[in-house]
Amino acid sequence: MKSCFLFLFLLLSFFSKAQDSVDIDGRLQPVLNQFFEYCDAYGIDYNGKLFQLKNIDITNSLPLEEGNTVMGMVTRDANGAIENILINWVATVDPEILKVVAFHEFAHHFLDYKHTCQDCDEIMAVNNASYFNVARDWENQVKRLFITSPVYRKQNPQVSYMSLGSY
């Protein structure tokens, strides 16, 4: 009986350890670090959400066809919690594209974002007609992304958003 409990204890500690590590693709690590710098600047905590994840990965399993290309996505567990952030390998052909696609997917998880529009030049658009339009306007885009995010709004209910039209 004693050894049975010991086994159970070891098994549980193994699983809780496994849950505490996130697999992050080295090509995404610098972009994630940049994203976290903005989180720090805007007072948004990311540690708890980071360790809910299993993988932040570049993959060749996402669709890449004419009319059916998925640049990035989040996958969820049975409870609806995000567990993987996946970026299509094709996004890595250009660092600007990678940055826009990665920030989009990171914002779904860390900032609780849904999409802001179907087709527009915003980071949280379903489709970006041009990633370069977003990249050219990057500082404004990121500022807007953070201060209009659900997480930031919840933490800063006193901030007025009337001035946003000028960004």
Ligand SMILES: [Zn+2]
């Ligand atoms: Zn999305």
